[in-house]
Amino acid sequence: MYCRQTFYLIQLILFGAGRPYGxxxxxxxxxxxxxxxxxxxxxxxxxAAAPTAPSAPTAPSAPTAPSAxxxxxxxxxxxxxxxxxxxxxxxxxxxAASPYLMRAAQLERVGRWQEALQQYDAAIxxxxxxxxxxxxxxxxxxxxxxxDRALADLSRAIKLDPHSxxxxxxxxxxxxxxxEDDLAAQDxxxxxxxxxxxxxxxxVRAVCYQNLGKYDLAVADMKQFMILLxxxxxxxxxxxxxxxxxxxxxxxxxxxxxxxxxxxxxxIKKVHRQRGEAYLQLKNYKAAxxxxxxxxxxxxxxxxxxxxxxxxxxxxxxxxxxxxxxxAKTISTxxxxxxxxxxxxxxx
Numbered sequence: 191m192y193c194r195q196t197f198y199l200i201q202l203i204l205f206g207a208g209r210p211y212g213x214x215x216x217x218x219x220x221x222x223x224x225x226x227x228x229x230x231x232x233x234x235x236x237x238a239a240a241p242t243a244p245s246a247p248t249a250p251s252a253p254t255a256p257s258a259x260x261x262x263x264x265x266x267x268x269x270x271x272x273x274x275x276x277x278x279x280x281x282x283x284x285x286a287a288s289p290y291l292m293r294a295a296q297l298e299r300v301g302r303w304q305e306a307l308q309q310y311d312a313a314i315x316x317x318x319x320x321x322x323x324x325x326x327x328x329x330x331x332x333x334x335x336x337x338d339r340a341l342a343d344l345s346r347a348i349k350l351d352p353h354s355x356x357x358x359x360x361x362x363x364x365x366x367x368x369x370e371d372d373l374a375a376q377d378x379x380x381x382x383x384x385x386x387x388x389x390x391x392x393x394v395r396a397v398c399y400q401n402l403g404k405y406d407l408a409v410a411d412m413k414q415f416m417i418l419l420x421x422x423x424x425x426x427x428x429x430x431x432x433x434x435x436x437x438x439x440x441x442x443x444x445x446x447x448x449x450x451x452x453x454x455x456x457x458i459k460k461v462h463r464q465r466g467e468a469y470l471q472l473k474n475y476k477a478a479x480x481x482x483x484x485x486x487x488x489x490x491x492x493x494x495x496x497x498x499x500x501x502x503x504x505x506x507x508x509x510x511x512x513x514x515x516x517x518a519k520t521i522s523t524x525x526x527x528x529x530x531x532x533x534x535x536x537x538x
Contacts, residue, residue, distance in 0.1 A: 286316050286317070287312075287313040287314075287316040287317045287320075287323070290309045290310070290312045290313035290316070291309070291310070291313050291323070291326070293309045294306045294307075294309035294310050294313065294326070294330075297309065298329075298330065301333075303330050303333050303334050304334070306330050307327065307330045307331070307334070310323065310326060310327040310330060311327070314327065319350065320350065321346070321347035321348065321349075321350035321351035321354055321357060322347070322351070322354075322356075323347075324343040324344065324346045324347035324350070325343070325344060325347040325354065325356060325357045325360060327343050328340040328341070328343035328344045328347065328360060329360070331343060332360075332364060337364050337367070337368055340360075340364055341361065341364055341365075344357055344360055344361045344364070345361075348361070353384050355381050355384055355385050355388065355391075358377050358378070358380055358381040358384075359377075359378075359381060359390070359391065359394075361374075361377045362374040362375075362377035362378045362381070362391075362394060362395075362398075363394070365377060366394070366397070366398060366401075369401075371397075371398040371399075371401040371402050372398075372402060374394070374395075374398045375395050375398040375399060375402065378391045378392075378394060378395040378398065379395070382395075387418055388418075389414075389415045389418035389419040390415075392411040392412070392414045392415040392418065393411070393412070393415040393419075395411050396408045396409075396411035396412040396415065396430070396434065397430075399411060400433075400434060400437065405434055405437040405438035405439075406438050408434045408437075408438075409431070409434045409435060409438050409440075412427075412430060412431050412434055413431075415427075416431070423454050424454070425451050425454045425455045425458055428447045428448070428450040428451035428454065429447070429448065429451040429458065429461055429464075431447040432444045432445070432446075432447035432448035432450075432451060432461070432464060432465070432468075433464060435447060436448075436464060436467065436468050439471075441468035441469075441471040441472050442468075442472060444464070444465075444468045445465055445468045445469065445472075448461050448464055448465040448468065449465065452465070459488060459489065460485070460489070462481040462482070462484040462485040462488075463481070463482060463485040463489075463494055463497075465481045466478045466479075466480075466481030466482040466485060466494075466497065466498075466501075467497060469481060470497060470500065470501060473504070475501040475502075475504045475505045476505065478497075478498075478501040479498060479501045479502065479505070482494055482497055482498040482501065483498065486498065490517070490521060491521065492518035492519070492521050493518075495514040495515070495517050495518035495521075496514070496515070496518055498514050499511040499512075499514035499515050499518070502514065
């Protein structure tokens with residue numbers, strides 16, 4: 191559930207709707223090259239993703255728990271708070287749990303959630319002091335559409351490792367999926383207190399603030415995301431920024447970003463309507479009519495007809511305005527969603 195949505199969101203942010211890397215549901219597959227680098231960048235911060243020069247050989251260190259079993263952390267996380275096994279018993283228990291974790295990962299890759307869950311249960315019985323075990327099991331609960339159990343495991347994980355940005359991010363995505371944007375925003379705020387340069391956290395929190403109607407905060411977060419991860423020619427980022435600026439009553443700035451989105455993808459849906467509404471606010475009725483006309487060719491909705499009728503009346507074209515009002519009445523309101531593309535979601 192949430193992990194698939196998150197992966198699709200990441201691929202849209204990084205590559206745009208027209209250039210997908212992989213497909214929804216492939217989050218558990220091995221990613222390589224550019225895709226893996228960018229996903230690591232978004233999830234864990236630039237320092238975690240950026241390649242580093244090879245260091246000089248060092249003396250062998252004492253045995254530690256397998257690194258794959260520990261949640262990745264950003265370099266911004268204080269060293270004293272990074273996950274670590276604090277006793278020989280912890281290392282021993284982790285080693286004993288490893289076969290169960292490896293088997294769980296194999297089952298997870300093929301979507302055998304119930305069997306994977308049983309393996310994680312066994313691993314946790316051996317070692318219930320590693321937060322990443324609970325975080326991994328939470329992912330399975332989410333796939334099985336049991337968000338309450340997933341959140342319970344994540345709460346346990348965050349108690350064991352309060353500075354795990356992966357756990358906080360998981361919690362945020364589940365809360366957002368449950369339409370609890372206030373809680374999701376708080377999760378991401380906690381994450382950013384640990385890693386203030388995590389671009390994905392700003393991007394997702396911007397959407398939370400948008401859903402909460404806090405448009406100025408959403409704009410600020412989206413700007414920070416675009417500074418930290420300045421992707422070029424990304425339709426979805428430009429469109430979202432344009433929507434947020436429009437909602438924040440900044441139509442001139444909104445038009446700038448919506449125009450960029452249209453230049454990148456001239457066939458993009460609903461952006462002409464959004465830009466047309468921004469032109470209406472600025473009383474540029476000619477430009478509004480042009481954009482709304484383009485939108486009506488693609489999606490002939492009553493709301494768009496009403497808006498173009500308003501623009502026609504302001505330019506003295508009353509006959510065309512009356513025609514648009516009649517056209518709006520002939521379209522079934524059940525054929526499409528009348529709500530704006532940027533509407534605030536409600537919890538029912």
